[in-house]
Every structure is written in structure tokens, then in C-alpha cells.
Amino acid sequence: MEYVIEMLNIRKEFPGIVANDNITVQLKKGEIHALLGENGAGKSTLMNVLFGLYQPEAGKIRVRGEDVNISNPNVANELGIGMVHQHFMLVEPFTVTQNIILGSEPKGKFGNIDIKKAEKEIQDISDLYGLKVDPTAKISDISVGMQQRVEILKTLYRGAEVLIFDEPTAVLTPQEITELIEIMRTLVREGKSIILITHKLKEIMQVCDRCTVIRKGKGIGTVEVKETNPDELASLMVGRDVNFKTTKKVAQPKDVVFRVEDLFVRDTRKVDTVKGLNLEVRAGEIVGVAGVDGNGQTELIEAITGLRKSHQGKITLNNNNITNLSPRKVTKTGLGHIPQDRHKYGLVLDYPIGSNMVLQTYYQKPFSKASILNYKEIYKKAKELIEEYDVRTPSEFTPARALSGGNQQKAIIGREIDRSPDLLIAAQPTRGLDVGAIEFIHQKLIEERDKGKAILLVSFELDEIINVSDRIVVMFDGKIIATVKPEETNEQELGLLMAGSKLDEVGDSSDIK
Amino acid sequence: MTSNNRIFSLVVPVISVILGLIVGAIIMAVSGHNPMEAYAALWRGAFGDSFTIGETVRRITPLILTGLAIAFAFRTGLFNIGAEGQVIVGWLAAVWVGLVIDAPMIIHLPLAVLAGAIAGGLWGFIPGILKAKLGVHEVIVTIMMNYIAMFVTNEIIRSVLTDHKTTTDKIAGSASLGSEWLQSITFYSRMHYGILIALFAAIIMWFIIQRTTLGYELKAVGFNRHASKYAGMSVSKSIILSMVIAGGFAGLAGAMEGLGTYGSISVMSGFTNLGFDGIAVALLGANNPFGVVIAAILFGVLKEGAGEMPTGAGVPTELVDIIIAIIIFFVASSYIIRWALLRMKKEGK
Numbered sequence: 047m048e049y050v051i052e053m054l055n056i057r058k059e060f061p062g063i064v065a066n067d068n069i070t071v072q073l074k075k076g077e078i079h080a081l082l083g084e085n086g087a088g089k090s091t092l093m094n095v096l097f098g099l100y101q102p103e104a105g106k107i108r109v110r111g112e113d114v115n116i117s118n119p120n121v122a123n124e125l126g127i128g129m130v131h132q133h134f135m136l137v138e139p140f141t142v143t144q145n146i147i148l149g150s151e152p153k154g155k156f157g158n159i160d161i162k163k164a165e166k167e168i169q170d171i172s173d174l175y176g177l178k179v180d181p182t183a184k185i186s187d188i189s190v191g192m193q194q195r196v197e198i199l200k201t202l203y204r205g206a207e208v209l210i211f212d213e214p215t216a217v218l219t220p221q222e223i224t225e226l227i228e229i230m231r232t233l234v235r236e237g238k239s240i241i242l243i244t245h246k247l248k249e250i251m252q253v254c255d256r257c258t259v260i261r262k263g264k265g266i267g268t269v270e271v272k273e274t275n276p277d278e279l280a281s282l283m284v285g286r287d288v289n290f291k292t293t294k295k296v297a298q299p300k301d302v303v304f305r306v307e308d309l310f311v312r313d314t315r316k317v318d319t320v321k322g323l324n325l326e327v328r329a330g331e332i333v334g335v336a337g338v339d340g341n342g343q344t345e346l347i348e349a350i351t352g353l354r355k356s357h358q359g360k361i362t363l364n365n366n367n368i369t370n371l372s373p374r375k376v377t378k379t380g381l382g383h384i385p386q387d388r389h390k391y392g393l394v395l396d397y398p399i400g401s402n403m404v405l406q407t408y409y410q411k412p413f414s415k416a417s418i419l420n421y422k423e424i425y426k427k428a429k430e431l432i433e434e435y436d437v438r439t440p441s442e443f444t445p446a447r448a449l450s451g452g453n454q455q456k457a458i459i460g461r462e463i464d465r466s467p468d469l470l471i472a473a474q475p476t477r478g479l480d481v482g483a484i485e486f487i488h489q490k491l492i493e494e495r496d497k498g499k500a501i502l503l504v505s506f507e508l509d510e511i512i513n514v515s516d517r518i519v520v521m522f523d524g525k526i527i528a529t530v531k532p533e534e535t536n537e538q539e540l541g542l543l544m545a546g547s548k549l550d551e552v553g554d555s556s557d558i559k
Numbered sequence: 560m561t562s563n564n565r566i567f568s569l570v571v572p573v574i575s576v577i578l579g580l581i582v583g584a585i586i587m588a589v590s591g592h593n594p595m596e597a598y599a600a601l602w603r604g605a606f607g608d609s610f611t612i613g614e615t616v617r618r619i620t621p622l623i624l625t626g627l628a629i630a631f632a633f634r635t636g637l638f639n640i641g642a643e644g645q646v647i648v649g650w651l652a653a654v655w656v657g658l659v660i661d662a663p664m665i666i667h668l669p670l671a672v673l674a675g676a677i678a679g680g681l682w683g684f685i686p687g688i689l690k691a692k693l694g695v696h697e698v699i700v701t702i703m704m705n706y707i708a709m710f711v712t713n714e715i716i717r718s719v720l721t722d723h724k725t726t727t728d729k730i731a732g733s734a735s736l737g738s739e740w741l742q743s744i745t746f747y748s749r750m751h752y753g754i755l756i757a758l759f760a761a762i763i764m765w766f767i768i769q770r771t772t773l774g775y776e777l778k779a780v781g782f783n784r785h786a787s788k789y790a791g792m793s794v795s796k797s798i799i800l801s802m803v804i805a806g807g808f809a810g811l812a813g814a815m816e817g818l819g820t821y822g823s824i825s826v827m828s829g830f831t832n833l834g835f836d837g838i839a840v841a842l843l844g845a846n847n848p849f850g851v852v853i854a855a856i857l858f859g860v861l862k863e864g865a866g867e868m869p870t871g872a873g874v875p876t877e878l879v880d881i882i883i884a885i886i887i888f889f890v891a892s893s894y895i896i897r898w899a900l901l902r903m904k905k906e907g908k
Contacts, residue, residue: 374791391789405790
């Protein structure tokens with residue numbers, strides 16, 4: 047069998063760590079090859095080596111059987127290697143065509159840009175692969191799924207034969223994921239080869255031919271997807287058996303501790319994004335909020351936690367009216383908040399992880415007295431939390447920035463749960479984390495529930511919503527449009543509800559599946 | 560990683576200073592001066608005898624305080640260009656109190672010093688509140704406040720404190736930082752007790768930043784405004800307080816000049832430059848209070864020693880400004896030095 051790309055025994059060191067240790071990946075022509083590994087396992091480093099951003103200390107790279115030296119990304123481009131980044135690199139006010147030709151504009155007679163010619167070419171490529179992209183549309187007007195296709199088109203326009211997808215489904219709805227998988231299949235049918243970087247086992251099982259597993263920088267091996275199953279892949283990746291189905295007892299919901307009534311919130315553009323929302327959470331239950339990003343979830347959370355003002359409606363927690371109170375007052379009423387964006391809100395990255403552990407409590411005893419900090423107590427608490435929540439860090443004095451995403455998240459969760467709030471808002475608590483960390487975090491949420499706390503889980507991951515919640519509410523266009531039980535629904539039904547269908551319209555889809 | 564960073568933040572300024580001196584020597588050599596003679600003159604100018612040492616200390620004193628003024632605001636993510644104006648109003652307020660109040664020294668002197676700090680703090684409060692409440696950029700406002708400070712002060716000197724004169728009377732002895740003892744051991748230099756206040760201020764800044772909840776909040780706001788808001792801190796309160804405290808430090812610098820060095824205030828045709836030099840001092844001192852003290856000592860020595868260069872070696876004083884500029888350039892582009900150091904380390908392996 048012919049290999050398009052071979053990375054043989056690659057070794058890449060950084061001061062103090064070996065990021066890639068003897069990893070071999072061989073990509074066959076016309077296959078979809080998964081690169082599976084936990085966060086920080088070395089997937090990105092390996093792909094950056096292939097893309098010419100890093101030079102390996104040892105090992106060989108062959109493209110179509112020939113040894114190559116990929117000294118920079120331009121060389122990679124010339125060799126027909128293209129990357130579809132997780133965070134899109136698009137200029138919003140530009141059209142699709144303008145974005146795609148950026149950097150390699152086709153010149154007309156007078157040195158002008160021949161936009162018509164480019165549009166025609168892009169239309170042709172789009173038709174060939176069934177991408178259905180309108181070359182004249184503005185990026186800011188098209189959906190996230192469409193923007194991703196523009197990224198795919200960009201690599202194809204530059205003549206890519208091998209496409210690297212970096213966590214492509216993280217930002218998509220279930221329907222968009224199905225469409226993306228279809229596109230990937232078309233690409234392969236037309237002779238392209240694909241490397242899919244992911245830690246989602248379901249996608250690998252669905253679309254990939256083979257899978258290379260990396261664990262802690264070491265190549266564990268390559269398996270045929272047909273001959274494996276998700277459990278085996280997971281244990282290969284983590285190095286131990288993983289529990290998928292979160293085990294939990296039946297919830298014992300008690301009184302309503304948290305209530306949102308007829309809430310209206312405006313976003314930064316002064317447009318109503320939460321429009322008359324009603325919601326209740328009882329003690330001892332986990333309520334999952336399902337919804338496509340941008341349907342008012344962010345504004346809802348910000349309004350509850352005091353980061354944004356609402357202009358109509360009422361929010362109560364423990365019978366206290368907390369509508370439009372300051373974040374500190376809301377926190378003191380008994381709210382814990384695991385924020386959606388842990389870098390922006392959850393941590394002061396330049397502070398030691400120990401200082402971050404008291405971000406909500408530094409002004410209280412015993413961490414300070416008469417406004418003087420007591421570092422002994424602070425670091426004592428930090429040490430406790432680091433141990434209890436398994437935060438892997440060299441010490442409590444290490445800057446939070448230096449920790450991996452999963453460990454940063456564990457630190458935040460430890461900090462918030464430790465205050466033992468009556469309501470815990472967990473927004474995307476496992477975004478971008480690997481299976482091991484996800485398992486741990488889900489366990490902790492369920493533990494809190496069993497202690498009789500109320501938990502509001504907001505997530506775009508339907509797996510998570512279905513697995514962890516005791517009750518699921520679907521948020522669409524600023525309102526809760528449906529409430530369903532996790533054991534009585536499936537991703538298909540939720541997906542349709544999230545797209546705005548009424549419950550009675552989709553009522554039977556669970557049977558179709 | 561942290562220990563590496565700490566070493567870097569020590570080594571980089573030292574290398575920058577050495578490079579600055581070397582480049583300065585090259586410039587002198589090219590322009591036909593003897594660099595060794597020039598640097599010898601510089602040394603004599605700063606440390607030649609007890610008088611010059613006294614004068615050097617006197618010059619260092621306000622530089623420490625303005626350096627702290629910029630460093631403190633910077634820790635909260637604010638760029639306080641207004642130290643200059645804060646110095647001027649602090650100077651005016653201190654001299655004013657020194658002139659009009661009649662009280663025993665134990666009350667009069669602290670009162671005058673405090674007046675300087677409060678005036679500087681007020682001058683920091685205005686840009687602080689504009690930034691916090693209306694989002695006006697503090698750089699623009701503080702620059703404007705510098706001009707307002709200078710011209711208003713000039714007018715007050717001419718028409719309130721004097722009758723159309725350019726210099727006020729000397730302040731009362733009970734408000735003076737001067738000391739006959741210090742003068743006697745430094746051959747009647749203008750050295751005064753202000754240096755103790757400046758060093759104490761550096762300790763205060765260290766204490767606020769490192770040991771208090773206020774410092775914890777101010778730094779958090781400087782590092783990450785969003786996370787601070789999330790954690791229930793008041794971002795606008797932090798911004799205002801930071802500017803007020805920074806202004807207070809600069810105001811103290813003015814008080815040092817008014818109550819110590821000059822004992823009066825004169826109409827100014829231009830800025831004192833103490834505030835602007837403070838920017839360089841803070842930068843060189845890596846916004847750390849003790850770094851600021853060391854950087855201020857370096858600046859004070861260079862500036863004081865430069866006075867000897869034209870007479871001692873025939874080199875124009877502007878050359879010292881060039882050397883200082885080159886040092887700042889190297890500190891600002893410390894990335895290059897870091898890169899070179901890392902590279903050398905790698906090859907050495």
C-alpha cells in the first residue's frame with residue numbers, strides 16, 4: 047500500500063520534556079486517519095512538526111515515498127499539506143472568496159485582483175466536493191459550520207492533497223457534524239487523504255479507517271478502526287480502563303432553590319438574547335441546558351452571576367432576590383460558578399495556582415485578617431485542594447498559566463465546590479478536556495448533587511447533557527422551549543429541538559433514529 | 560521556569576546597562592572623545608567627594624518616588640504618564656503648607672509631606688475616575704493633566720503665593736526636610752531626610768502589593784480584568800485607588816523637592832522631567848519596588864555624574880542622555896537579550 051505521508055520515529059524535545067518520543071504515523075492515500083490522544087499528549091506538537099513549525103530532533107518524514115525536510119509551513123503547503131484549524135483564521139468583514147485568496151491573489155492584466163476568476167474557481171471546487179459554499183457571502187453572515195467549510199476550501203484552493211483537521215467538531219451542532227462527516231467522505235472519495243486530530247471516540251468509530259494513539263508523548267500504536275471498539279481506544283489513550291456511562295443514583299430532588307422568572311437580558315450589541323426565560327432548579331438535581339451556542343446561554347449565565355444586567359424579570363436563590371446584584375453579593379448568597387471561558391474568567395493566569403484557589407475567598411478569614419493576606423493559610427488551602435482534586439502541578443507556587451487545560455479546570459472546580467455553594471453553575475465544564483478529566487469532573491458534579499446541591503449544567507456537548515443531567519431543558523432563541531428526561535430522549539431529538547423544532551413535531555423521531 | 564524568569568529579570572537589566580555603557584563609549588570614541596576619561600569624570604561627578612555623594616543621594620530621592628508612582632499603576636495595568644503633573648502639584652501643595660501654616664515641626668513637617676501626597680493623589684484620582692467610569696484612556700488624560708498642573712501652578716505662584724514674582728519665599732524651618740547634620744557631613748550639599756521617606760515608600764509599595772488584599776485585587780485587575788470581575792472585585796474601585804496611590808507617590812516626589820532640595824517653588828518654563836524619568840526607572844526596575852530603588856540609584860548617579868563630564872573630559876552632558884536612552888532601549892528590547900542568552904545556553908550544552 048502506498049503511503050502519502052510517513053512520519054517515522056519522530057522525536058521532539060522541549061527544555062525539560064519530551065513532547066514526542068518515537069512516534070510513527072503512516073497515512074495511506076485515500077484514508078481518514080485519526081490521531082487520538084489526551085490533551086497534552088503531543089498531538090499538536092506532532093502535527094506542527096509535519097507542518098514545519100517545529101524541527102524534530104530525530105526521525106524522518108516522507109511524502110509520497112521521498113524523504114523531505116519541512117523547514118517551514120510554506121514547504122508544507124508546496125508538498126500539498128493543508129491544515130483546517132480549530133480556531134478559524136478568517137477575516138470577518140471579507141467575503142468567502144476574499145478570505146480564500148488572501149495571500150495568493152490571482153492577478154489580472156494590470157496587477158489588479160481577478161476576483162471573478164477566483165470566484166469561479168472556488169465555486170467549482172465547492173461543487174466538486176459538495177461544500178455548498180457561496181463564494182460571494184460575507185464571513186460574518188454565515189454560520190460556524192459554513193465558516194469551517196471555508197477553511198476547508200482554503201486548503202483545497204491552495205492544492206492540498208492531505209488535510210489535517212484539528213478537533214473540527216468542537217464547535218458544531220450534531221446536524222453540522224453529520225454534514226462534516228459526509229464532506230470528509232467525499233474528500234476521500236475524490237482522492238484526498240485526511241488526518242483527524244480528536245479525542246472523541248464516537249467520531250473515530252464513525253468515520254475513520256485507522257487510528258494512531260499517542261499517550262504522554264509516546265506512540266502507543268496504530269489500530270484498524272473496524273477491529274476495535276470505543277472502550278479499547280479509550281483505555282489505549284488513557285492507559286487504564288475508562289468508565290463511559292457516568293454511574294449515578296436516581297436523583298432525589300427536593301425544594302426549588304433557584305428560580306428564574308420571565309428574564310430578559312441584552313447582549314453587548316444591545317439586542318435581547320434572553321427573551322422571557324423561565325427556569326427552576328431543585329436541590330439535589332442536575333438540570334442540563336442544551337442548546338446551540340449563541341441562543342442566549344452566555345447572557346443567561348452572566349445575568350445570573352451578576353456579570354451582566356438584566357432589564358426585566360427576577361432571579362431568586364435561596365429565597366433571596368439576586369436580580370442585578372454584584373457578582374460578590376451573588377456569590378455570597380450561595381452561588382458557585384465554573385465559567386465557560388476558564389482563561390478569561392476562571393483564572394488569573396499570571397497568579398500562582400495557589401493564589402487562584404482563593405480568588406473568591408481571599409478577603410475572608412483565615413486567608414486574610416484586617417486586609418493583610420495570610421499566605422500560610424492560603425497555600426495550605428491550595429495544597430489541600432490540589433490534592434483532593436488531583437490538580438497536577440509542580441507546586442502550588444507554579445503560575446496557573448503553566449498548567450494544562452484539564453488541570454486548570456480541576457483547580458477551578460475544586461475552588462468553586464469547596465465553598466459548598468447551594469447552586470453550582472457549570473458552563474461547559476469539560477470543554478476541550480480529555481476522557482480522564484471529563485470522567486473526574488462529572489463524578490464531582492454528581493457528588494455535589496448527592497449532597498443535596500442544585501446544579502445547572504450548560505453545555506454544547508449532548509453526550510454530557512444526556513449522561514450527567516437529571517432533567518434537560520432546551521434553550522432556543524432566548525427561551526426554554528422544551529423540557530425532556532434524559533432517559534427518554536436521544537441526540538437526534540435534542541438536535542432537532544435545539545434547532546427550534548417543537549416537541550410535538552419531533553415527538554416520533556426517537557423511533558426513527 | 561519561574562526561577563529562570565527571576566534570573567532573567569535580574570540579568571537582563573544588568574546586561575542592558577553594560578551594553579549601554581559600551582555603546583556610549585563607542586559613540587564617544589567615534590566623536591573624538593576619550594571614553595575612559597569621560598567615564599572617570601562621570602564617576603568623579605557622582606562619587607568624587609562627600610559633597611557630590613550628597614548631591615547624588617538628593618537626586619536619587621525623587622526618582623525613587625516617581626519610579627514607584629509609575630510602577631504601582633503599572634501593576635494594575637495602568638500607564639501613568641501623569642507622574643510629572645502629580646510631582647508639580649505635590650511640590651506646590653507641600654510648599655504652600657510649608658509657607659502659610661505655623662506649627663511645631665512634629666506637626667508641620669508631616670502635614671506638609673502629606674499635603675504633597677494628597678495633592679498628587681488627587682491628580683491621579685481624576686484620570687482614574689475618568690478611566691473607571693467613562694473608559695477614557697488614562698494616557699491621554701494624564702498627559703493633559705501634566706499641562707494643567709504646570710500652568711495652574713505657575714499662575715498660583717505668581718498671583719497667590721507671591722506678588723508677581725517667579726519664586727516663593729523659603730518655607731518655614733519647621734516644614735523643612737533639610738538637616739544641618741546631613742549638610743555638614745556632605746560639605747553643604749542639598750541632601751535631606753527625604754531619602755528615608757523614599758525608601759520607606761518603596762517598602763510601603765512592596766507591602767501593599769505583596770501582603771494586602773488590596774494588592775491582591777490591584778494585581779488581579781492588572782493581569783485579568785474579567786476574572787477579577789468574576790471574583791467579585793470592583794474593577795473601577797481598583798483602577799481609581801491604584802491611580803490615587805500612584806499619584807500619592809509622585810506627589811511625595813514633589814514634596815521632596817519643595818521641602819528638601821529647594822525649600823521653595825519657582826515658576827516653571829518646562830517640565831521637571833522627574834515624572835518622565837520615573838517611567839524609565841520603573842521600566843528598568845521591572846516594576847518591582849526594590850528594582851525601582853536600584854534603577855533610581857543608577858539614574859541618579861548617571862545624571863549627577865554627567866555634570867562633571869563637560870569640564871572633566873570635554874564631553875557634552877547630552878551623551879549621558881544618549882547612554883540612558885540606549886540602556887532603556889536594551890531593556891525594552893529585552894527579548895533580544897533573552898533570545899541571545901537562550902541561544903548561548905543551548906550552544907554551550
